[in-house]
Amino acid sequence: MAIPPEKSPVMEMRHISKRFDATQALDDVSLTLYPGEVHALIGENGAGKSTLIKIMTGVYQPDLGEMLLDGKPVEIRNSQEAQTHGIAAIYQEPMVYPDLNVAENIFISHQDRGPVVRWGKMYTDAEAILAKLDVRLDVRMPARGLTLAAQQAVEIAKAISLEVRVLIMDEPTASLSQHEVTQLFKLVRSLCSQGVSVLFIGHRLEEVFTIADRITVLRDGKWISTRLRGEVTNDMVIRDMVGRDVKDFFAKGTAERGDLLLSVRNLGKAGVFHGMNFDVYRGEVLGFAGLIGSRRTDVALALFGIEPADAGEIVIEGRSRRVTSPDNALRLGIAYASEDRRQLGLVMPMSIVSNISLPMLSHYLTRLGLLRRRKEIATAEKFRQRLNIRTPSVQAEVARLSGGNQQKVMLSKWLNAEPKLLILDEPTRGIDVGAKAEVHHMISDLAAQGIAVIMISSDLPEVLGMSDRILVMREGRQMAILDRSEATEETIMAAAMGHQSQSHMGVGSPEGKA
Amino acid sequence: MKTLVSRFRPEQIRLLFLIALMILMVVFFSIEIPGYFNARFVNRISTSVVVVAVLAVGQTLVFLTRNFDLSVGSIAGFTAYFVGQQMWWHKDWSPITAVLIALGIGIIAGSINGVLVAYGRVPSIITTIGTLAIFRSFLVEYSHAVPITTNNLPRWLVNLSSVVLLRIGEVQIRALFAIMIGVVIIFQLVLTFLPFGRRLYAIGSNPDAARIAGFPAQRMVFLAFLISGALAGLAGFLFIGRYGNVTVLAGIGLEFASIAAVVVGGVSNAGGSGTVVGAFLGALFLDLLENSLFRWQAVSEFWRDFILGMLILFAVALDNVVFGRLKNVWARAGLQMSTEESNEPEVASHVE
Numbered sequence: 068m069a070i071p072p073e074k075s076p077v078m079e080m081r082h083i084s085k086r087f088d089a090t091q092a093l094d095d096v097s098l099t100l101y102p103g104e105v106h107a108l109i110g111e112n113g114a115g116k117s118t119l120i121k122i123m124t125g126v127y128q129p130d131l132g133e134m135l136l137d138g139k140p141v142e143i144r145n146s147q148e149a150q151t152h153g154i155a156a157i158y159q160e161p162m163v164y165p166d167l168n169v170a171e172n173i174f175i176s177h178q179d180r181g182p183v184v185r186w187g188k189m190y191t192d193a194e195a196i197l198a199k200l201d202v203r204l205d206v207r208m209p210a211r212g213l214t215l216a217a218q219q220a221v222e223i224a225k226a227i228s229l230e231v232r233v234l235i236m237d238e239p240t241a242s243l244s245q246h247e248v249t250q251l252f253k254l255v256r257s258l259c260s261q262g263v264s265v266l267f268i269g270h271r272l273e274e275v276f277t278i279a280d281r282i283t284v285l286r287d288g289k290w291i292s293t294r295l296r297g298e299v300t301n302d303m304v305i306r307d308m309v310g311r312d313v314k315d316f317f318a319k320g321t322a323e324r325g326d327l328l329l330s331v332r333n334l335g336k337a338g339v340f341h342g343m344n345f346d347v348y349r350g351e352v353l354g355f356a357g358l359i360g361s362r363r364t365d366v367a368l369a370l371f372g373i374e375p376a377d378a379g380e381i382v383i384e385g386r387s388r389r390v391t392s393p394d395n396a397l398r399l400g401i402a403y404a405s406e407d408r409r410q411l412g413l414v415m416p417m418s419i420v421s422n423i424s425l426p427m428l429s430h431y432l433t434r435l436g437l438l439r440r441r442k443e444i445a446t447a448e449k450f451r452q453r454l455n456i457r458t459p460s461v462q463a464e465v466a467r468l469s470g471g472n473q474q475k476v477m478l479s480k481w482l483n484a485e486p487k488l489l490i491l492d493e494p495t496r497g498i499d500v501g502a503k504a505e506v507h508h509m510i511s512d513l514a515a516q517g518i519a520v521i522m523i524s525s526d527l528p529e530v531l532g533m534s535d536r537i538l539v540m541r542e543g544r545q546m547a548i549l550d551r552s553e554a555t556e557e558t559i560m561a562a563a564m565g566h567q568s569q570s571h572m573g574v575g576s577p578e579g580k581a
Numbered sequence: 582m583k584t585l586v587s588r589f590r591p592e593q594i595r596l597l598f599l600i601a602l603m604i605l606m607v608v609f610f611s612i613e614i615p616g617y618f619n620a621r622f623v624n625r626i627s628t629s630v631v632v633v634a635v636l637a638v639g640q641t642l643v644f645l646t647r648n649f650d651l652s653v654g655s656i657a658g659f660t661a662y663f664v665g666q667q668m669w670w671h672k673d674w675s676p677i678t679a680v681l682i683a684l685g686i687g688i689i690a691g692s693i694n695g696v697l698v699a700y701g702r703v704p705s706i707i708t709t710i711g712t713l714a715i716f717r718s719f720l721v722e723y724s725h726a727v728p729i730t731t732n733n734l735p736r737w738l739v740n741l742s743s744v745v746l747l748r749i750g751e752v753q754i755r756a757l758f759a760i761m762i763g764v765v766i767i768f769q770l771v772l773t774f775l776p777f778g779r780r781l782y783a784i785g786s787n788p789d790a791a792r793i794a795g796f797p798a799q800r801m802v803f804l805a806f807l808i809s810g811a812l813a814g815l816a817g818f819l820f821i822g823r824y825g826n827v828t829v830l831a832g833i834g835l836e837f838a839s840i841a842a843v844v845v846g847g848v849s850n851a852g853g854s855g856t857v858v859g860a861f862l863g864a865l866f867l868d869l870l871e872n873s874l875f876r877w878q879a880v881s882e883f884w885r886d887f888i889l890g891m892l893i894l895f896a897v898a899l900d901n902v903v904f905g906r907l908k909n910v911w912a913r914a915g916l917q918m919s920t921e922e923s924n925e926p927e928v929a930s931h932v933e
Binding site: 145146147150156162163164165166167171175176180182183184186209 | 590775776778779780786787790791792794796853854
């Protein structure tokens, strides 16, 4: 559907800006939604899509700019108000109540169905709505056990019952099968024919091109383009998504590539990722690029034994190994620094000393099994100097340190285990520019000392600057391994979005070495 | 399987199972103990279950929101004493006044729990352990350890436990039992038919979704505690009506009895599932068991508690293992009925 000029917009977002501490999440972004259109919103991770939809649904308030509904300015202070204005959102993981049945899930948010629940009427109403959508579900079934697709159908039914005018769908297809996606798109079409305007956020370009009437691209919190589907090509969209100036990042020194350390052959985990084939050499940084949901972290968790793989082979220094637990992985010389420092990486209320020695406590015991406090402190002091951790004392609580210094403590903790392979998951997320450069410097040093590094990062310039080779993943599959010389933001993004590009695809073991 | 599955929900099967177990128990003890099952026994059970059953109703509401209320025993104890004392001093006050006083004290105590848990964000287990101790010490301090006995109380209150509303042969429906049944029915209706009740299930079932939907979750958790407190107050009134004597120890351990009842009755502390009728059946089951074991010469007092404890663990294990699986079977069976048109393989095949 093209946009008939006589239609007036349902919703307009005008010059919206939003800042969180140091990051300008949105900078003067405008977006217009017409009734009956599917408007796709795309961009890299961190482009500002989530912030924008959170403003539309009242989770955040914009710093600047205004929102208009039917041409009248409105203020949306919470999700309840968004609902009364007819704005609803459906997320990748549907928000159903597992213990309530389908009909109840559809009507639970209604305020106006009288003081008493009329079960019979609710069932017939629910059946009527589902019939209108051509969805066959037993409305008396508890939502527990419904497939994700069925849960989404329930949420769409809920949206219709609330007479939604703007439906935001945040990556609704991420966990659906091809067949389910087709079904979902049918639902979306039928919604639009009833005049609902759909804002569709997606990572799969071919889906965006299938469903969208117009496509808006955001990048780094800024509006880049809004075009009719007929006027754009894949390449144009990808260029819009990545076309920023590559900032001056610290580049990894070209360390001599050492011996083969790790080979992964056909590694897979049912329903998560499969067919991973790559090698890592001593002194090398292998970057893992991909969008959210590409399952990069899951591969790392498998290598570190937290969520062991169930297919394929891990060969370390020529010997096939099974990695079944983190303990096991540490003994094999693999360490993993999680992206989630607060939840998985550090024990926040404990001191720097205790955090660093934690995985290696057995090395700090006297013959009687008591802790050798002095040795622990000595280790912590060593890392404090080596990594330049800024703290008044190594006895300080980790919770009191800045993000960058916490990241250094986490690195210390894993370096203390003297790993041969260090997996870093988003090592610079949420830390400031200065600390970022330091972390980059450290990674480079570690590689120079002969440690093999796998660096998962969503920051494309960082991946490009730091990696010797870059493995690109998409939805649990290895899409490409790019050499430093051939990798650009465009080639990485094309592979990550599943768009065919000229670079070689699939298994890419480096030339030369066997 | 399909017919069974489509006719009953797992929760209902569970309650039927509990009833079947009670019948088996009665049959077993009738064989073991001469003159065990008669109208007098039924009357005794129907009187002794009332206090715990009313507490269990309140506990159910709190459980649905993923919380505990450990203070109900202390609230009931304090209320029993306070109401008894007022009736002692004001012999002319009516029964309605007594009930209103009991509810009032319960509401105040429940609101304190509710404010701390819902608005102060103190975990309910901590909050109510605290108020359990605090309300108990109020009772000790307030009573100066002077017990209230039947001699001090007005006649109507002493005789309350033997007031019979309805006679079916020798089986008596007594006033206390009728009050309890009233509470059970009212709250079962509240949970089934009022939006408030359905939303209690919703916030326990998926708190994140409830937050996004804009439910007043804090207010609802507060109300759950307030109602639990009010019912604990009412239970205090029933306590004095049943026993006629109140000491500083009144109601000790009732919090655990009420939790045992709701757990046996199939209310999940993971929130979002369970019924008031289930909690009542749980209370009835435990009371029946305790009274039967008491009369069974074959087991000593020590083994009585042992058997009771084992049965509670058994109920929870049964819930997790058997009924967890049953729920899945049910869900899958339902799914087959609903999406026969889709013959896609289970594993998501991704778009290429």
